[in-house]
Amino acid sequence: MAIVTIGSYSTESEAQVAQAILEANGVSSIILRDDAGGMLPSLHILANIKLAVQEEDGELAREILSQ
Secondary structure: OOOEEEEEEHHHHHHHHHHHHHHHOOOOEEEEOHHHHHHHHHHOOOOOOOEEEHHHOOHHHHHHHHH
């Protein structure tokens, strides 16, 4: 099962809103962040928070979020 990144966000709140929109439309997703396992939440400044879905849902997820 491959995943693809469909969005990049500067805050976790933005990523969570996008994730909620996808889930409301039946698309499962995962938020990916490099924050040292939660120990250094400020690391998101160096690398944006990403939202990913299963590869087969990628096109649909992008379409949903573009509306």
